[in-house]
Amino acid sequence: MKLNPFESLYIKLLALYGPRGWWPLTDYAHQPDPLLTTAKGYHPLDYSLPNNDDQRYEICIGAILTQNTTFASVVTALQAIRRVGPITPEVLMGLSDVALKQAIRPVGYFNQKADYLRSFTLWFINRNPKIPTRNALLDLRGLGPETADSMLLYAWKQPQMVVDAYTQRLLFSLKLLPEKSGYSNVKAAIEQAFSQSKTADKVMAFQEFHALIVEHGKLFYSRRPYGLNDPLIAGEDNVQNADELHFNAKG
DNA sequence: AACCAGGACGTGA
DNA sequence: TCACGTCATGGT
Numbered sequence: 001m002k003l004n005p006f007e008s009l010y011i012k013l014l015a016l017y018g019p020r021g022w023w024p025l026t027d028y029a030h031q032p033d034p035l036l037t038t039a040k041g042y043h044p045l046d047y048s049l050p051n052n053d054d055q056r057y058e059i060c061i062g063a064i065l066t067q068n069t070t071f072a073s074v075v076t077a078l079q080a081i082r083r084v085g086p087i088t089p090e091v092l093m094g095l096s097d098v099a100l101k102q103a104i105r106p107v108g109y110f111n112q113k114a115d116y117l118r119s120f121t122l123w124f125i126n127r128n129p130k131i132p133t134r135n136a137l138l139d140l141r142g143l144g145p146e147t148a149d150s151m152l153l154y155a156w157k158q159p160q161m162v163v164d165a166y167t168q169r170l171l172f173s174l175k176l177l178p179e180k181s182g183y184s185n186v187k188a189a190i191e192q193a194f195s196q197s198k199t200a201d202k203v204m205a206f207q208e209f210h211a212l213i214v215e216h217g218k219l220f221y222s223r224r225p226y227g228l229n230d231p232l233i234a235g236e237d238n239v240q241n242a243d244e245l246h247f248n249a250k251g
Numbered sequence: 252a253a254c255c256a257g258g259a260c261g262t263g264a
Numbered sequence: 265t266c267a268c269g270t271c272a273t274g275g276t
Contacts, residue, residue, distance in 0.1 A: 067258040108272040144259045164257055214257050
């Protein structure tokens with residue numbers, strides 16, 4: 001079978017870094033199989049998560065908190081909340097304004113994000129249907145396209161590709177897309193590249209693809225000039241083991 | 252000591 | 265539609 005350029009890129013990244021185990025959950029250490037558990041809550045090769053509404057909620061809260069910040073800061077904030085109680089809508093709404101802002105202070109923008117968290121939480125409690133539409137999420141304050149797609153992909157397992165700054169820099173650098181394509185064009189191009197896959201395979205691929213791009217982006221696309229020393233540009237020979245994957249985009 | 256981080260929003264052209 | 269300023273802490 002012939003892979004299109006986006007599928008091919010996905011396979012190469014997967015070979016380079018391996019499955020990333022996104023989205024990390026702070027209580028994943030409590031999962032039944034300790035072999036699949038990593039210290040920071042990542043769960044490589046376990047695509048069953050989330051399996052309850054509280055885990056779903058934590059992913060959404062994390063998606064808001066991580067806007068334009070490092071996830072390490074998000075973990076600090078989540079653990080501050082967990083000192084009060086489990087990360088649930090009830091616990092968060094039970095926090096005073098001062099306490100909430102204090103807890104999420106390390107992620108920055110804590111005034112805005114405290115508001116976003118509260119309005120999101122009220123919506124989450126009362127939401128109907130249980131699986132939201134993309135537009136329903138976009139109507140909420142503080143939820144732009146990337147955060148909405150992150151929630152849909154990782155919390156609700158919907159086949160929505162997440163596009164972030166790294167994604168655009170990488171794809172422009174590899175000349176897979178013209179510069180200034182914009183969020184919706186990049187998203188559509190990637191989703192179309194996987195359009196023949198089954199839904200569950202799309203979800204798995206998109207979950208890994210985005211996480212892999214972030215991993216690769218941190219290494220080669222965080223500082224100008226973008227893409228310097230990127231092995232994906234230097235030559236195909238730098239990418240090892242692309243044929244020896246134990247699974248691929250088709251599952 | 253600038254620069255950057257797993258963005259979104261409000262404003263003015 | 266788009267370019268630009270703002271929001272803010274923490275690590276390198």
